[in-house]
Amino acid sequence: MATDLHRQVNPLTKETTDDAAVRVDSLTRSFDGRAVIDNLELTIPQGEFVALLGRSGCGKSTLLRVLAGLDREINGEVLVPRRKAVAFQAPRLMPWKKVWRNVLLGLPGSPGREVAEKALEEVGLGHRSDAWPKTLSGGEAQRASLARALVREPDLLLLDEPFGALDALTRITAQRLVSDLWQSRGCAVLLVTHDVEEALLLADRVLVMDGGVIAHEVRVDRDRPRDIADPYIADLRTQLLDRLGVEAPEAAEVEKVA
Numbered sequence: 001m002a003t004d005l006h007r008q009v010n011p012l013t014k015e016t017t018d019d020a021a022v023r024v025d026s027l028t029r030s031f032d033g034r035a036v037i038d039n040l041e042l043t044i045p046q047g048e049f050v051a052l053l054g055r056s057g058c059g060k061s062t063l064l065r066v067l068a069g070l071d072r073e074i075n076g077e078v079l080v081p082r083r084k085a086v087a088f089q090a091p092r093l094m095p096w097k098k099v100w101r102n103v104l105l106g107l108p109g110s111p112g113r114e115v116a117e118k119a120l121e122e123v124g125l126g127h128r129s130d131a132w133p134k135t136l137s138g139g140e141a142q143r144a145s146l147a148r149a150l151v152r153e154p155d156l157l158l159l160d161e162p163f164g165a166l167d168a169l170t171r172i173t174a175q176r177l178v179s180d181l182w183q184s185r186g187c188a189v190l191l192v193t194h195d196v197e198e199a200l201l202l203a204d205r206v207l208v209m210d211g212g213v214i215a216h217e218v219r220v221d222r223d224r225p226r227d228i229a230d231p232y233i234a235d236l237r238t239q240l241l242d243r244l245g246v247e248a249p250e251a252a253e254v255e256k257v258a
């Protein structure tokens with residue numbers, strides 16, 4: 001029975017997670033008898049920005065949902081801070097509530113409108129507080145979704161391809177915003193993305209998920225803002241693309257010449 005599989009997601013505070021925002025031990029999650037996550041180990045120190053890459057269907061979103069506490073049919077142990085927030089690719093705003101009410105949705109207590117407005121200001125959306133969600137652009141809706149995550153004052157921010165649906169320019173702005181918010185808030189971030197360059201520009205550490213585990217990781221030892229043309233970053237990019245089974249354009253060129 002599903003409930004027999006469920007061991008625990010322990011809501012622990014920062015103090016009790018021993019300087020880690022995430023501590024995952026022997027995590028297994030199966031669907032129809034197939035282990036999508038298979039004895040996975042992961043530690044994310046407080047305040048670290050981690051990007052998670054992996055081929056489509058390898059289990060990235062499943063892992064994120066487990067960390068968010070949205071999926072508890074697991075084996076193993078997952079320790080996460082009590083204060084965590086999640087933002088998805090589709091912003092998931094309630095169309096019948098104004099933007100500021102969406103930001104406060106599900107928050108405990110009865111926080112005032114000013115709480116929402118402060119977060120909306122932070123993401124550059126203060127002027128749209130009174131708008132209906134359907135009148136927002138894709139980038140604005142994504143920022144509203146970020147504001148909704150921020151009002152929770154998370155110690156852990158979980159982002160599932162938050163920029164996936166945005167056009168290139170809006171995407172760059174949104175990436176900068178997340179980077180700035182992360183630096184000012186000091187929370188740990190786990191960003192699921194398909195974009196190797198995005199991972200390398202934003203994260204302290206880039207993980208590659210494969211075969212149900214974290215199969216590879218690189219540390220990005222560069223100050224921000226970073227330049228994708230920096231040979232150090234370019235080298236990591238080639239390494240990661242290789243791990244993902246994608247040939248880097250440069251490598252393809254060399255082969256053609258040879």
Ligand SMILES: Nc1ncnc2c1ncn2[C@@H]1O[C@H](COP(=O)(O)OP(=O)(O)OP(=O)(O)O)[C@@H](O)[C@H]1O
Nearest residue numbers: 031032036054055056057058059060061062063194
């Ligand atoms: N509720 C579910 N029931 C059955 N199978 C599921 C369920 N959720 C996920 N899966 C399966 O688990 C695997 C991992 O899915 P997941 O969404 O975590 O992958 P992903 O790495 O995030 O993929 P993508 O990069 O394409 O978003 C897939 O094979 C998927 O079909």
